Amino acid sequence: MDATIARRLLPLIGPVVFFAVWYGVVALGLVNKVLLPSPLDTVTFLATAVAKGAMVVDIWATFLRTAIAFLIAAAIGVPLGIALGASETAYRSVEFLIDFFRSTPSSALIPLFLLIFGITDANKIAIAAFAAVLVILFNSAYGVMHARKTRILAARVMGANAWQIFRDVLLLESLSQTFVGLRNGVSMALVIVIVAEMFIGSETGLGHRIIDAQQVLNVKDMYASILVTGALGYLLNIAFLVMEKRFIHWSGK
Amino acid sequence: MNEMLLPDIEAATAIVHPSLPIQLTRSRTHITVRGLSKAFDGVPLYQNFDLDIPEGRIVSIFGPNGCGKSTIMNMIAGLIPVDAGEILFDGKTLKETRIGYVFQQYREALFPWIRAIDNIAYPLKRAGMGKAAVKARVDELVAEFEIRFDLSRYPYELSGGQQQTVCIMRALAPRPEVLFLDEPFSALDYEMTLFIRDKLQDIYLKTGVTMVIVSHDLEDAVFLADKILLLTRRPTRIAEYLPFDLARPRHPDSMAESLFVSTKARALEIFQREVKA
Numbered sequence: 425m426d427a428t429i430a431r432r433l434l435p436l437i438g439p440v441v442f443f444a445v446w447y448g449v450v451a452l453g454l455v456n457k458v459l460l461p462s463p464l465d466t467v468t469f470l471a472t473a474v475a476k477g478a479m480v481v482d483i484w485a486t487f488l489r490t491a492i493a494f495l496i497a498a499a500i501g502v503p504l505g506i507a508l509g510a511s512e513t514a515y516r517s518v519e520f521l522i523d524f525f526r527s528t529p530s531s532a533l534i535p536l537f538l539l540i541f542g543i544t545d546a547n548k549i550a551i552a553a554f555a556a557v558l559v560i561l562f563n564s565a566y567g568v569m570h571a572r573k574t575r576i577l578a579a580r581v582m583g584a585n586a587w588q589i590f591r592d593v594l595l596l597e598s599l600s601q602t603f604v605g606l607r608n609g610v611s612m613a614l615v616i617v618i619v620a621e622m623f624i625g626s627e628t629g630l631g632h633r634i635i636d637a638q639q640v641l642n643v644k645d646m647y648a649s650i651l652v653t654g655a656l657g658y659l660l661n662i663a664f665l666v667m668e669k670r671f672i673h674w675s676g677k
Numbered sequence: 678m679n680e681m682l683l684p685d686i687e688a689a690t691a692i693v694h695p696s697l698p699i700q701l702t703r704s705r706t707h708i709t710v711r712g713l714s715k716a717f718d719g720v721p722l723y724q725n726f727d728l729d730i731p732e733g734r735i736v737s738i739f740g741p742n743g744c745g746k747s748t749i750m751n752m753i754a755g756l757i758p759v760d761a762g763e764i765l766f767d768g769k770t771l772k773e774t775r776i777g778y779v780f781q782q783y784r785e786a787l788f789p790w791i792r793a794i795d796n797i798a799y800p801l802k803r804a805g806m807g808k809a810a811v812k813a814r815v816d817e818l819v820a821e822f823e824i825r826f827d828l829s830r831y832p833y834e835l836s837g838g839q840q841q842t843v844c845i846m847r848a849l850a851p852r853p854e855v856l857f858l859d860e861p862f863s864a865l866d867y868e869m870t871l872f873i874r875d876k877l878q879d880i881y882l883k884t885g886v887t888m889v890i891v892s893h894d895l896e897d898a899v900f901l902a903d904k905i906l907l908l909t910r911r912p913t914r915i916a917e918y919l920p921f922d923l924a925r926p927r928h929p930d931s932m933a934e935s936l937f938v939s940t941k942a943r944a945l946e947i948f949q950r951e952v953k954a
């Protein structure tokens with residue numbers, strides 16, 4: 425009984441130690457208070473900023489941009505990836521391009537996107553979508569290509585034609601890998617949206633809020649915004665894990 | 678074309694007395710392999726290979742490592758293309774023949790996204806059977822196999838033996854003319870091996886379906902077989918095509934009978950000769 429409770433509390437140790445060290449460092453005056461406020465002050469600030477609604481606007485703006493960019497990326501990346509994965513020749517012919525741009529930090533392309541889209545919301549969404557689409561596409565294609573050979577043979581021996589093999593085996597077989605792509609894609613979209621909000625003129629968003637707070641040395645706001653951004657990324661990840669568990673019940677089994 | 682391959686009398690027997698026991702109505706050759714050639718990376722595995730697999734019999738394939746025992750079966754089942762040669766089922770092509778196939782890796786052969794029962798129904802749906810007919814056939818299989826576990830579970834929720842049972846039911850669902858089994862026991866423990874072996878014999882006695890079994894275990898290869906096909910090293914030829922006429926049903930005790938012991942010893946002797954060759 426005690427052991428199970430202890431086991432349940434185990435994941436809390438990390439955050440507790442983290443906040444304790446943070447608190448200790450500030451209380452002992454090891455770091456300049458201007459650069460690092462105490463965790464209590466930060467969390468209090470966070471709570472009031474959210475309660476007053478000022479931060480909610482920024483959270484919502486960032487979330488919306490990430491969500492739109494992600495949906496565009498998924499709408500293009502999943503079907504295209506599955507189609508490419510189904511045809512090895514097609515995939516091989518574009519493999520280098522995909523790998524090249526997948527290895528290129530998308531932030532390097534921000535100036536290019538600025539030329540095309542200007543300083544607009546569309547720009548931030550476009551570059552985030554671009555970054556996410558490659559991750560999603562690659563994973564979906566990979567999922568189809570690495571479908572269990574035995575399963576494909578089994579379907580064929582049972583009289584399934586090429587289309588039925590695709591629909592009944594390849595598509596389902598690729599779903600777990602597609603979910604890996606979607607999960608990484610949404611994280612990637614969030615990263616790029618935050619960067620874009622910082623450096624491409626923006627009135628809203630958590631990235632904008634973090635850099636604004638930093639420039640006027642409102643460190644409490646800065647740390648609070650960083651915590652919220654982290655929480656947003658974490659929750660998106662969790663949401664996809666839950667969805668995967670719910671829909672791809674066979675994943676990893 | 679069909680009749681040309683059959684002696685007239687036997688063909689007539691089959692047509693006039695369809696109710697006769699299997700042994701009497703179906704003594705003709707079912708699968709004929711003629712002039713089969715297959716090479717991998719330029720190295721010949723089979724060259725001008727001929728083989729007859731009699732209908733309504735169980736044939737086990739056994740041989741040294743790398744002799745291509747699975748390859749020959751997979752070529753007959755159409756999973757691997759042949760370089761040259763002709764494979765006919767009572768004169769028909771593979772396309773015109775209903776076959777079932779049981780894989781060694783049941784975990785990778787079943788569809789984990791659908792329930793066990795839907796796995797069994799899958800080939801029936803593919804064959805265009807209506808919902809009611811599918812259900813009737815699946816119910817029939819469940820009764821035949823005396824299934825005592827829950828088929829509405831997903832494959833990954835079942836034990837290894839249960840999963841392989843589901844695989845066999847799935848392969849048998851469309852009433853195949855030939856059932857191919859690729860090392861069906863090698864991923865199972867001994868208890869499950871005995872159980873599945875018994876089930877296969879049951880099904881064989883009830884349906885008389887032709888079975889081709891690839892095995893790397895001599896005991897398994899001999900136990901179920903009417904004929905044991907022993908292969909040489911590559912380029913592969915037939916070393917010996919041993920008959921094994923022990924009465925059915927065979928039980929685990931049958932393995933102590935002198936015919937079983939002597940046949941197994943003979944097969945082992947040929948195998949060892951071929952391994953050294």
